[in-house]
Amino acid sequence: MELLRQQFFNIDVMVQAWPLILRGLGMTALLCLAVIPLGLLGGLAVAVASLSRSRLLRWTAKGFIDLFRALPPLVVLILLYSGLPFAGLRLTPFAAVCLAFLLNSSCFYGEIYRAGIESVGRGQWEAARSTGLSAAQTFTSVILPQAVRNVVPDLVSNTVEVVKLTSIASVVSFTEMLYAADMARSVTFNTSPIVLAAAIYLVILWPAVRLMSRFEHRVAA
Amino acid sequence: MTGFERFAESFFNPTLIGRYWPEIVSGMLITVEIALAVVATGIMLGFGLACVRSYRVLPLNAFIVVFVDVFRALPPLVLILILYFGLPNIGLNLSAFTVLWLVLSLVLAAFAEEILWAGILSVRKGQWDAARSTGLGFGQTLVSVILPQAVRLAIPPLTNRTIAITKNTALGSVIGVSEVIYQAQSAVSFSGNATPLMMAAIGYLLIFAPVVALGSFIERRFAWRRA
Amino acid sequence: MQLSVAQGAGAVRVSPILQVRGLTKRFGPLEVLKGIDFAVAPQELVFVIGPSGSGKSTLLRCCNRLEDADSGSILLDGVELMDPKCDLNAMRRRIGMVFQSFNLYPHLTVLGNVTLAMRKVLGKSRREADEIGLAALDRVGLADKAAAYPAALSGGQQQRVAIARALCLNPKVMLFDEPTSALDPELVGSVLAVMRDLREAGMTMVVVSHEMRFAREAADRIVFMEAGCIVEEGPPEQIFSAPANARTRAFVAEIAR
Numbered sequence: 001m002e003l004l005r006q007q008f009f010n011i012d013v014m015v016q017a018w019p020l021i022l023r024g025l026g027m028t029a030l031l032c033l034a035v036i037p038l039g040l041l042g043g044l045a046v047a048v049a050s051l052s053r054s055r056l057l058r059w060t061a062k063g064f065i066d067l068f069r070a071l072p073p074l075v076v077l078i079l080l081y082s083g084l085p086f087a088g089l090r091l092t093p094f095a096a097v098c099l100a101f102l103l104n105s106s107c108f109y110g111e112i113y114r115a116g117i118e119s120v121g122r123g124q125w126e127a128a129r130s131t132g133l134s135a136a137q138t139f140t141s142v143i144l145p146q147a148v149r150n151v152v153p154d155l156v157s158n159t160v161e162v163v164k165l166t167s168i169a170s171v172v173s174f175t176e177m178l179y180a181a182d183m184a185r186s187v188t189f190n191t192s193p194i195v196l197a198a199a200i201y202l203v204i205l206w207p208a209v210r211l212m213s214r215f216e217h218r219v220a221a
Numbered sequence: 222m223t224g225f226e227r228f229a230e231s232f233f234n235p236t237l238i239g240r241y242w243p244e245i246v247s248g249m250l251i252t253v254e255i256a257l258a259v260v261a262t263g264i265m266l267g268f269g270l271a272c273v274r275s276y277r278v279l280p281l282n283a284f285i286v287v288f289v290d291v292f293r294a295l296p297p298l299v300l301i302l303i304l305y306f307g308l309p310n311i312g313l314n315l316s317a318f319t320v321l322w323l324v325l326s327l328v329l330a331a332f333a334e335e336i337l338w339a340g341i342l343s344v345r346k347g348q349w350d351a352a353r354s355t356g357l358g359f360g361q362t363l364v365s366v367i368l369p370q371a372v373r374l375a376i377p378p379l380t381n382r383t384i385a386i387t388k389n390t391a392l393g394s395v396i397g398v399s400e401v402i403y404q405a406q407s408a409v410s411f412s413g414n415a416t417p418l419m420m421a422a423i424g425y426l427l428i429f430a431p432v433v434a435l436g437s438f439i440e441r442r443f444a445w446r447r448a
Numbered sequence: 449m450q451l452s453v454a455q456g457a458g459a460v461r462v463s464p465i466l467q468v469r470g471l472t473k474r475f476g477p478l479e480v481l482k483g484i485d486f487a488v489a490p491q492e493l494v495f496v497i498g499p500s501g502s503g504k505s506t507l508l509r510c511c512n513r514l515e516d517a518d519s520g521s522i523l524l525d526g527v528e529l530m531d532p533k534c535d536l537n538a539m540r541r542r543i544g545m546v547f548q549s550f551n552l553y554p555h556l557t558v559l560g561n562v563t564l565a566m567r568k569v570l571g572k573s574r575r576e577a578d579e580i581g582l583a584a585l586d587r588v589g590l591a592d593k594a595a596a597y598p599a600a601l602s603g604g605q606q607q608r609v610a611i612a613r614a615l616c617l618n619p620k621v622m623l624f625d626e627p628t629s630a631l632d633p634e635l636v637g638s639v640l641a642v643m644r645d646l647r648e649a650g651m652t653m654v655v656v657s658h659e660m661r662f663a664r665e666a667a668d669r670i671v672f673m674e675a676g677c678i679v680e681e682g683p684p685e686q687i688f689s690a691p692a693n694a695r696t697r698a699f700v701a702e703i704a705r
């Protein structure tokens with residue numbers, strides 16, 4: 001029991017690792033600020049493409065979605081980070097992570113937007129167009145707001161997944177929180193720094209997870 | 222050499238494909254093995270927990286909720302590192318394979334429990350009333366009346382989630398599980414060429430693209446309405 | 449205990465098959481049943497009427513303990529249902545219940561709905577259960593729908609399947625909670641016809657319903673409930689033509705409009 005405390009909940013080690021982990025947390029936050037908007041915007045593009053009239057766009061979007069649903073995000077990241085240099089393109093870890101996340105999460109956000117847009121009835125299109133709004137105006141001011149509102153729980157849930165996923169940036173030596181914690185672990189030979197990082201993830205993400213349960217657990221009459 | 226030739230040389234080099242395909246295939250087998258093990262244990266455990274939860278025993282349910290929340294909120298890689306590097310220090314030596322399987326199974330179990338529980342709750346209360354009024358016991362009602370309906374509601378989200386979590390087998394490379402991307406990375410460092418990475422990508426596509434297609438099929442198939 | 453029941457020609461004295469005494473039930477601060485005394489003789493059809501929220505559904509649901517009453521006694525054929533040692537599932541089999549919203553199992557065929565309890569509770573073989581189930585479906589005129597799924601049936605047909613589901617367990621009493629309230633008017637008749645047949649066959653029934661015409665012609669006794677109490681009970685002629693209680697009179701007048 002004492003050993004367990006020593007190895008996993010060692011306050012001294014945690015205090016020692018705190019500054020490093022805090023800096024890592026800052027980088028994680030920075031990363032989230034970059035990749036969440038990227039995913040949200042990329043997803044919108046994917047959704048619009050997958051619902052467009054052009055067959056070429058639709059098929060491209062479908063191919064894109066199926067490709068990135070099948071490829072593990074870590075593999076995408078490694079391909080970009082260690083593969084592209086062979087084509088003469090060397091990305092910084094940050095750039096590689098951003099690009100990998102853009103590709104990966106656009107696909108998932110895109111599917112969510114698409115479900116949302118499809119959930120808005122045709123009547124809304126017809127009503128808006130009949131008042132003289134253009135297709136683009138109809139989409140941005142009538143359809144999209146309703147679509148987004150209908151899928152807020154899924155957007156929240158996917159965003160939680162994206163935040164969790166930023167931890168794989170550690171694999172390409174981007175100094176986010178898990179990388180920092182793992183560094184502290186390898187220096188102290190003690191697992192407590194990673195437990196501390198886990199606790200921080202928990203503090204940040206637990207409210208969102210609770211909120212999602214609320215959304216999901218609607219009791220039927 | 223033209224640009225195209227150089228590109229083909231570094232990404233689709235036939236000699237290297239010939240040299241490394243056995244490694245990539247063995248990595249694929251390991252990936253499939255872990256994925257199957259994770260799906261089996263994760264979903265079984267998740268369903269078990271959801272069934273236990275429907276008995277609404279307060280301390281048990283509190284435990285389940287905490288378990289589910291924690292495993293939904295923590296990145297799997299964090300859990301993998303904690304178990305892989307932490308357990309040996311307290312005298313528990315688990316192989317990298319076991320750690321990966323254990324973590325992903327628990328994560329999948331948490332999500333599966335949550336999804337199935339949502340399904341159980343969304344079955345109308347009248348279904349319980351009707352079944353209990355004909356003398357079916359609690360367990361019988363759960364198994365014969367509630368679960369079949371809950372599972373049908375759960376299947377589309379559950380397939381999506383299962384695919385997303387089994388793809389995390391790639392995280393095993395971080396702790397040295399010799400699955401596809403691990404094999405590919407070591408081949409890259411030996412050969413100084415990106416061809417093994419492309420082989421790995423194709424390997425993952427061969428494994429997961431059919432699963433994704435199956436998932437889309439199931440999703441359409443189970444768009445099922447209640448009476 | 450003996451009680452008088454107006455049935456057919458004159459009053460007969462029989463011991464009740466279902467007897468409720470001093471039943472109370474609260475939902476939090478809300479007192480829904482305030483000491484209900486109520487008895488049903490074999491082969492009797494008792495109609496329970498009363499304003500919405502007066503506790504009619506709760507009373508029926510307490511009778512097979514889908515809802516647990518707080519105090520009081522419920523005797524079915526001499527067995528105390530409130531006894532903690534009572535084998536509830538065995539007793540519930542002997543009390544058929546029909547719900548306003550049918551509550552058919554959407555994932556099972558009509559025959560599957562009807563035979564589930566026979567197979568799981570009575571341990572009958574599929575063949576035997578199917579045989580009994582088909583006979584019950586035949587009684588409600590739906591033998592030809594055995595293989596259909598509930599979603600493919602009209603409301604009236606669904607409710608008749610629900611009646612068959614209760615019927616094939618051979619219940620001593622059947623409880624109906626507003627069986628026709630969720631139906632389109634043109635479908636009500638088919639369900640009432642089945643209930644009428646049941647009555648002819650001698651089934652003991654307790655019916656919560658607003659079908660006053662049916663009450664008049666088929667009920668042996670009307671029970672009027674309000675705010676968790678039984679205010680008045682008596683044969684249909686009395687309740688509909690000359691109610692003793694002012695509140696009964698007001699309710700009947702309201703309903704008759």
Ligand SMILES: Nc1ncnc2c1ncn2[C@@H]1O[C@H](COP(=O)(O)OP(=O)(O)O)[C@@H](O)[C@H]1O
Pocket residue numbers: 475478480498499500501502503504505506507
């Ligand atoms: N499960 C419940 N929880 C809380 N209140 C309930 C519940 N069921 C019924 N009630 C309340 O009890 C009262 C009686 O309900 P009910 O028996 O359904 O009346 P009726 O069937 O006569 O319309 C109502 O005020 C209703 O709101």
Ligand SMILES: [Mg+2]
Pocket residue numbers: 504505506625626
């Ligand atoms: Mg009612």
